Structures are given as structure tokens and as C-alpha cells.
Amino acid sequence: MNKILDVISEEVKKAFETAGYDRELGRVTLSNRPDLCEYQCNGSLAGAKKYHKAPIMIAQSVAEVLKENSVFSEVSAVAPGFLNLKVSEEFLSGYLNEMAASEKFGVAEPEKKETIIIDYGGPNVAKPLHVGHLRTAVIGESVKRILRYAGHDVIGDIHLGDWGLQMGQVITELQERQPELPYFDESYEGEYPEEAPFTITDLEEIYPTASGKCKVDEAYKERALENTKKFQNGVRGYRALWKHIMNVSLPDIKRNYDKLNVEFDLWKGESDVQYLIPGMVEKFKEEGFAHESEGALVVDVKEETDTKEIPPCIILKSDGASLYSTTDLATIEERMEKYHPDTLIYITDKRQAMHFEQVFRCARKTGLVEPETRLVHIGYGTVNGSDGKPFKTREGGVPRLEKLIEEIDDEMYRKIRESRKELSDEEARKTADIVGLAALKYGDLSNQAAKDYVFDVDRFTSFEGDTGPYILYTIVRIKSILEKYVQQGGSLEGLSILPAQNPDEKALMLEISGFQSMIAGAEKELAPNRVCAYIYDLSNAFNRFYHETKIIAEEDETRKAGLIALLMLTKGVLEDCIDLLGFGAPDRM
16 A cells, blocks of 8 residues: 555646656655645745746646646645645545555555564673663564564564673672582582572572672682683583573563563574684684784774774684674674574664674675675663663662563552552552553653653653553543444444544544554664654544544434544554554553
């Protein structure tokens, strides 16, 4: 199904052609003066020089042709040469009926279906998830869903940090506390216990203790580095402990992501590509890409056109250890071999922009990717407190993600309990969890990814304004009306949207008609905030229409059925949009 702007543009292009002008002058845009018209075309201004005519004369001749066109209810030429357009109510209702009958409300399949891998999440195993993990998970999940909706094959990979210093730190602290464990006896040849010598609760205390000691005790830090190297080099007992850490941590990580309604197709980590690193490094050396610099092995990635300094991409440190860049390059190599992606998207803190610039350039220079492979980094801003600084707990620490979710859910529960006293405690809690997730995700996604934002529980959980609960309240309101219609004997089958009878009805229909264009924009820009802006405008348009229009009380049954059809389409579009953002709506609020 063609986007409404394309349908309207085609009619105006034909009119330019009929009037004797270049049809490409007939491109239509949304009006920047909605008080005057719905759409506009400025092609006459561009054509004035080519045809040596005043733009208003060109506009007037095109307007004359368009006055006979049933797509438009009003066409006017306005100085200095604008074409102001309003579509007819009959055309608009017909377009919406076609949307309602189409899969995904008319979103067309892409010209080229791509295989896309999205790298998001990136938690470090053995550490609890904190507020810093929120944005990558929420943005990544939404971008994945948008690209899938647009028709692409999309693979989401969590890319676990499971091979670094935190593993050596945990092992070192365990060694301090339980030196008698068989894992630390290098002469031990028996089977290691199947059960870990610690729980997730223990681990959550062990890691910060070890991390804190490393900052103040140089000898302890050296032992942690040595133990990291031992487990990476395959020392049997240390590798067994590493497996225990993985087995205890992963269920907890999954549980936290489940709470956020975030799902990964691949649960791969840095450890999965270690086998590729030696061969990759040798290849870089043999082909002349890598050279030594101050003891480290590097690949120069600067280009003549650079206006700022781009440091070399370090492949191995002077002690032979690999870095994040090494692991990221090996991961690219594995992804290209296994999945042949057209695009790789990475979603991380924007402060990692230089890292990815170096890695992407290195991957291209060394031939790890095809020349046409798209490499994209989406860098997001920080979650800040009311003081404008990165969000902290009252004690000054980084808040646990689990606690953040609980805080939103508890506030939502309090508000729902206050306004809906008739709900059972169980239903109130269940509803609070659904609406709380919407509050949290919408509060994040309604911002441009690169911008910082303030984590404001009161604002996020408000039922008014540009918030998740407001969007859900709109959907629940529509559900309630549809339910009443059915209870009164109406059927939701075989209904058609009728031409609008008032400005608020038409305004709602115009908002709905922009759905395909919004999806195209969100896909192109990888921007969930485009979806948020659209559903906020759509919700506002619906609520204005609702307050000015009799629906259930409408006495004309044909008219009532047409309004119900419009509500069903509004609800369907809103529900698809919130699914793209990664949350759903309750039946009652």
C-alpha cells in the first residue's frame, strides 16, 4: 500500500504534467500551516526560473487542473506560489478502510530485505544490572522491533562481557575467603562439584568487594590480573569457577531482562570468539595491516580527510593481552561468516563513539566486512537525576536496574490503588506492572537516543501529558467503548469507516493516515522517538474527537458503526506502535 503522501503527490504530479510542467515539481509535504491547509506543494517556486513565469501563475494553472480531482476537497494557489491542499473526506475514509484491511496497516515490504544484527544489552557477567544498562536494552529492543516490522530479518545479540577482569576479581575474592576449595589446588585431578560454591546473593556482594579492594590494594589487583590471565589461558580449576559464575549469573540477567520485556536471539559473549583471535591477529600481521607501536600491536585507521585525530586501533597490548577492540573485531568476523549480515548496529553509551569509529575503520581496512556492509553505532546519552547529573542512589551509588523498575511499579500501584479502589490487590498489582513498564520505556524512548534525560518518576507515571500511562489510558478508553458496543448487541465484524462529519473526526483520520510514513522514518533514522511522537499526537487527536463526538449515544446505527470502525483502526495502530516500543496495554486502568 502506498503512503498517503505518495498517493497525493502522484495526483499533483499528474496535474503539473497536464498543465505543461515537469511532473517532479508536484511533490507534496505535510502543511507547516495546519490552520490553513492539510498538505502543501511548493513546486511552483522551484519551476519559476525554469519556465520564466511567476510562481503564482504556475500554481494557479495547476490548481485549476486539481479542482476536478476527487482526491481533494479544496485546492488554492497562494502568493508567492504555494499550493494549499485539503483532501476530501471520501478519499480519506477510503484510504483508512484500505489500511484497516491491509497487513501491518499498509506498511509495504522493503525494496531490499536485509539481514541485520543488533548488538545491545552488553552486561558484564558477575555484576548486577544497573541504571546504565537500561538505555541499551530499551532502545535496542525497540530498534529491533521497528526493523522487523519494516520487513527485515533482524537478529538481536546480547554480547555478554564474560571474559574480563571482573572474572579474575571474583575468583581472587573467593580464593581469599575459601582457599581450601579444590579449584585453587593446581594438582587436583578429580571432578569439580556440580554446584557452585556461591549463590547469586553471594556473588552480588563478592564482586563489589573485590572491585573495591582492587582500587586500594595494588597486590590484590595484581593477583586479580594474574587470575584473569589464568582462567583465560585455561587453568582447569579457574575455568570451572568461571563456568559456575556464568551458570549463576545468567538466570539473574535473564530475569531482569524479562522484567523489561527484552528478548535476545543470541546469548553470545566475548568468550565465544576467543578461538578466532590468534588467527585474526596473524592475518593482520601477514597482510601488513598491523604493526608494533610502543610495544603494542596496532592498526592505523586515520584517513587523509580526517579533521580530528583518530588514534590507531590497538589489537594487542604490550603484554600480549587482547582488548575490547580485539574481541569486537573477532565478533564481526564470526558474524560475517555465520550470518552474512548487510548491516551491523551497535547500541552503547555515546562516550564509546571513538572506540566504534576505530573498530569499524579497522574492520573495513582489513577486509573483515564487505565494502557495502553498513556499520552503525547508536550512541545514547545518560540517565540523570533531578540535579542533571548521572542518576545515583541517595547513598551515592549507581542504582540497581531492578530497584529502578520496582520504584516505578510501586508508584504506579499507589496511583492505580488510589483511583480504582474496586480493583482487587492482585489485579491492581498486575496492572501496575504493565503500566509501570510503559512509563519506564516511554520515558526513555520519547527522547532522542543521543540526548541525556532526567529520570523523573512523578512525570513518567503521570496519566496526563506526553507519558506512557497517557497512551495506555487512551487505548483502554477505546477498549471500553468497543466492549460497550458489543454488550449492546453490536458486531465488530465487517464494519467500514465513513467520511468524517466534523473537523475533530477528520483530524483523527489524518493522524492515522500518517502511520506508514512514520514507520518509514523510524526505520530510516533508527529512531523509536518517532513512534512516541506519533502515538502522542494520535492519542491527543483521538481524545479531542472523543470529547466532541457522540459514539455509543449516536442514534444513527450506520453512523455509529462507522465510528466504531474508526475506533478499531485507532486501537490497532496504537497497539502495534506500543508493541514496537516493547510494552503492552492492560484491559482496565
